[in-house]
Amino acid sequence: MRITPEYGNVGIVLLGSFNPPIFRPEWFAKTGIISDEAAATAEIEVIHKQISAFRMAWASLRIESESFVAETDDAPYVRLFDLIMKTFRERLEHTPLWAVGINRRVHFRVRDVKTRDAIGKRLAPPEAWGEWGAMVTKELNEQSPERHGGMLSLTMQQRMIGDDRPGGSINARIEPSTRIPGGIGVFMEINDHYELPDRKNVVGCDQIIALLERNFESSLKRSEWIIDQIMALG
Amino acid sequence: MAGTDAVAIKENNIVPGTILKALAREHLSSIAKQIWIPNTEKTLGTSAPEGLSIGLIDHPHFHPARLHVRDSFVALQEWEGTIVSIYEDYFTARLVDITAEESIASEEADFPLDDIPACDRDLLRPGAIFRWAVGYRRSPGGTNMRGYQLAMRRLPQWTKRELDEAKVEALRIAGALKME
Numbered sequence: 445m446r447i448t449p450e451y452g453n454v455g456i457v458l459l460g461s462f463n464p465p466i467f468r469p470e471w472f473a474k475t476g477i478i479s480d481e482a483a484a485t486a487e488i489e490v491i492h493k494q495i496s497a498f499r500m501a502w503a504s505l506r507i508e509s510e511s512f513v514a515e516t517d518d519a520p521y522v523r524l525f526d527l528i529m530k531t532f533r534e535r536l537e538h539t540p541l542w543a544v545g546i547n548r549r550v551h552f553r554v555r556d557v558k559t560r561d562a563i564g565k566r567l568a569p570p571e572a573w574g575e576w577g578a579m580v581t582k583e584l585n586e587q588s589p590e591r592h593g594g595m596l597s598l599t600m601q602q603r604m605i606g607d608d609r610p611g612g613s614i615n616a617r618i619e620p621s622t623r624i625p626g627g628i629g630v631f632m633e634i635n636d637h638y639e640l641p642d643r644k645n646v647v648g649c650d651q652i653i654a655l656l657e658r659n660f661e662s663s664l665k666r667s668e669w670i671i672d673q674i675m676a677l678g
Numbered sequence: 679m680a681g682t683d684a685v686a687i688k689e690n691n692i693v694p695g696t697i698l699k700a701l702a703r704e705h706l707s708s709i710a711k712q713i714w715i716p717n718t719e720k721t722l723g724t725s726a727p728e729g730l731s732i733g734l735i736d737h738p739h740f741h742p743a744r745l746h747v748r749d750s751f752v753a754l755q756e757w758e759g760t761i762v763s764i765y766e767d768y769f770t771a772r773l774v775d776i777t778a779e780e781s782i783a784s785e786e787a788d789f790p791l792d793d794i795p796a797c798d799r800d801l802l803r804p805g806a807i808f809r810w811a812v813g814y815r816r817s818p819g820g821t822n823m824r825g826y827q828l829a830m831r832r833l834p835q836w837t838k839r840e841l842d843e844a845k846v847e848a849l850r851i852a853g854a855l856k857m858e
Contacts, residue, residue, distance in 0.1 A: 450816055451750040477832060479797035502829075519753035519827065520809035526832050534834040 445668050447675045449550035451623055454664065455515040456528050458652065459639075460541035464496040467507045477530045503527065525660045532649045541652035542643035543612070546636040546660060548667035551621040551629050554678040557587065560620065560628055563677045564595035567618065592627070596620065604638075609655060612637040616670050632674060634667035748818065751827055753777075753811035757785075761806045767791055769802070773810070789828065798830040807831045 468491055473483035482500045489497040497506040503516040503524060516524050532539060554560050561584055570577035570584070583591045602614040614636050621629025638655045640646055759771035760783070768790050772783035789810075794802060812826045836844075 448754065448814075449752055452752045453750070479795075479800075481797035517748055518751040519813060520756055520811045520829055522809050522831065523829050526834075530832055530834045533837070 445550075445552075445672050445675060447552045447554075447678070449552045450629070451517070451551040452519065453515060453517050453547075453549040454521040454524055455513060455545075455547040455549070456524055456656070456660075457545040457547065458512040458528070458532075458541050459510060459543035460512070460539055460646075460649065460652070462507050462509055462512055462539065464507045464509060465491060465493050467491075467496040467505065467512075469498055469500070472527075472531075475530075475535050477527055477535070521664065522661075525656070528656065529653065532653050537648055537650070539649050540646045541649040542646045543637065543639035544652050544656050545638070546656070546663040546667075547633060548636075548664055548671070549631070549633045550671055551623045551631050552671075552675065553624055554628050554630060557592075557627045559678050560630060561594055563618075563630065563674065564620075566677055567598055567674075568595040570594070589627070608659065609638040610641050611639045614666075614670075618674060630674070630678075632671050634670055636663040636667060749815055751811070751813060751815045751825075753813040753827075755813070756809060756811045759787075759789075759808045759810055761802070761804050761808070762786070763804060764791075764802060771808070776809075793828045794830065795828070801830040801832070807833065 469483035469486035472478040473480045487499045495508050502518045506513045514524050570580040580593050597619045599617045604612050617633045619631045621631040756776045757773040759773050762770045768788050773785045774780050774783050808830045810828050815823045
């Protein structure tokens with residue numbers, strides 16, 4: 445990426461059928477998926493029959509009856525991939541999984557407010573909104589923080605059916621950053637979503653885990669390439 | 679209040695306000711013993727059952743959500759390493775530059791054993807794989823600190839199917855080499 449992000453995050457989301465209370469830090473340690481120390485220092489938010497959520501030093505996990513979400517703010521992101529592979533390929537291979545999302549999020553800094561506005565105007569020109577859009581533009585140009593409007597959130601989607609996956613899409617979202625102060629930050633999230641066509645007849649996790657294995661590294665590279673296109677506007 | 683007294687009063691259709699209240703309290707108390715709801719102890723004068731699991735409603739205990747933002751380590755360059763040999767206080771590894779999209783090792787380097795997190799030391803052996811990322815850690819306060827992260831990979835074991843497939847592929851390659 446041409447601008448090194450201020451903050452980066454990667455998440456893997458699995459959709460399927462899960463039994464949340466089994467997912468405890470001790471279980472992950474006992475099965476060798478994480479270290480004993482990682483389990484001992486994990487901060488448990490909740491462990492209940494409907495939800496299990498805890499955070500380790502380098503990752504957080506949240507499991508509900510139909511979703512398994514693993515996230516990390518720390519590179520190398522491949523650790524997250526290893527955790528999922530070891531969990532489902534080695535220990536829970538009979539868990540029915542029907543979709544996986546590989547999510548890449550970044551907050552990056554641009555030169556100034558004007559540059560960030562220029563990106564917003566390029567992606568969503570206020571002129572397209574007629575007379576009201578002209579009012580939005582006027583207030584943008586006055587640069588008064590209290591009256592500063594403009595594009596708040598935009599999602600672009602590429603449908604990916606039959607290409608490198610049976611079904612799914614790539615969804616790129618861009619917003620002003622809430623983590624970088626001073627109105628000079630941009631937030632981007634790329635959701636790379638893969639799904640099986642017939643979720644009711646899914647047996648086990650083989651297909652989804654194979655999709656994840658085949659695509660994890662290339663998905664992150666493609667996401668960074670998409671983010672780079674936007675960085676080039678800055 | 680005794681249950682029989684309540685019945686006698688009801689038969690005579692005399693239900694003073696205070697008795698009615700007492701009846702209601704008794705009725706609600708019996709319900710509360712089955713379905714324990716927080717704070718009923720105070721309002722209905724009942725005792726909460728020992729342990730939440732006895733109740734019909736199993737209330738989850740939510741810890742307060744953390745509101746603070748965490749550090750983030752952003753990699754500028756990343757290598758995949760394979761440990762070649764281990765010495766008293768360092769180890770040697772072959773490195774593949776992942777950032778440059780290399781697929782074979784082009785460098786070799788020595789790392790102090792102290793670079794491996796204590797929790798990952800049990801994975802240290804020749805052939806073990808790790809990731810080494812050089813980048814910076816950004817604190818929520820906005821400070822950047824250059825550094826690196828070394829993480830041993832916890833890979834799944836080979837399955838029987840994968841081993842069988844590898845054997846078939848090896849035989850195919852061996853066959854092709856003989857042909858040549």
